Amino acid sequence: MRSWLPQGFFARTEIEVKRSRFLATLARADSEEQARGVVAQVRGTFPDARHHCLAFIIDLPDAQPIERSSDDGEPAGTAGMPMLEVLRGAELGHVVAVVTRYFGGVLLGTGGLVRAYSDAVAAVLADTPRVVPQRRILWGLDVSPAEAGRVQGALLNRGLEVVDADWGATVRLTVAVADPDAALPVVRELTQSELTPVDLGVRIVEVPLAP
Structure with a gap:
């Protein structure tokens, strides 16, 4: 069985790529409803941001986990799925990641976006406690x-x-x-x-x- 984030865990970190700011939020979520609640909270905290991309994994007893991702207006496949792959690679369950982007005026291209969103999630995951x-x-x-x-x-x-x-x-x-x-x-x-x-x-x- 995969590891989880501790109950009540919430963290945020920021990286910058070519003047675009990527604010990565990571939280514990025990249900799809809780995960979407975290997303709504982030949207409310940063209402002027252009994108709030998400990925979450919710473990279920004796069943396949619920996995969801969203590019939220970024080119298809450049944000949500790369974020989800980072969570899968970390072997985490009961977790939601939201990356909020403030555009810096420089286009990153599809490869640059994939790296930026992946790196943002990896950054907030660094040294994260687990249970x-x-x-x-x-x-x-x-x-x-x-x-x-x-x-x-x-x-x-x-x-x-x-x-x-x-x-x-x-x-x-x-x-x-x-x-x-x-x-x-x-x-x-x-x-x-x-x-x-x-x-x-x-x-x-x-x-x-x-x-």
């Missing part, structure tokens, strides 16, 4: 309030992520597990019982990708 989506099984562990703090701390120390704690007469700790076979002996050791976790389903967690 990797990973599947986790959720377990519910019911422990006494007196033991909850100790068990939660011990689980964290053993590398098991506690994603929620619901306090009541008993405390339901929700734990995200990557390897159930390896985690079960750890859970029973730390709870000092033959506790059988409650299956709470599956979730996708986003793990930071090491630089």
Whole structure:
């Protein structure tokens, strides 16, 4: 599975080519609607620009990703598709790129436009943090309030992520597990019982990708 941008990520950078300014905006988008919302935001920020070219990739579970691009008035194939190719080459999903152009009075030609739009996206991608989506099984562990703090701390120390704690007469700790076979002996050791976790389903967690 490809890497994603972190939740809420938004960045912008600018390059200049023969006096034309190319402002590249990069953002996280989890749906086509969110991606088009970013495009609308950029248009609203730079309403006097001649072009707002776009490309986005939205990953879908167990299906082909949604991929869209637009040249927004530039010669066909010189902006949106080159931008999309840069995103594909970076192996990114849940991402939208918008490149806003202010014309500088010098024609760049089709090859020059392809390079400029590609370079603008590559520039805003440089050193971008990423996360990797990973599947986790959720377990519910019911422990006494007196033991909850100790068990939660011990689980964290053993590398098991506690994603929620619901306090009541008993405390339901929700734990995200990557390897159930390896985690079960750890859970029973730390709870000092033959506790059988409650299956709470599956979730996708986003793990930071090491630089």
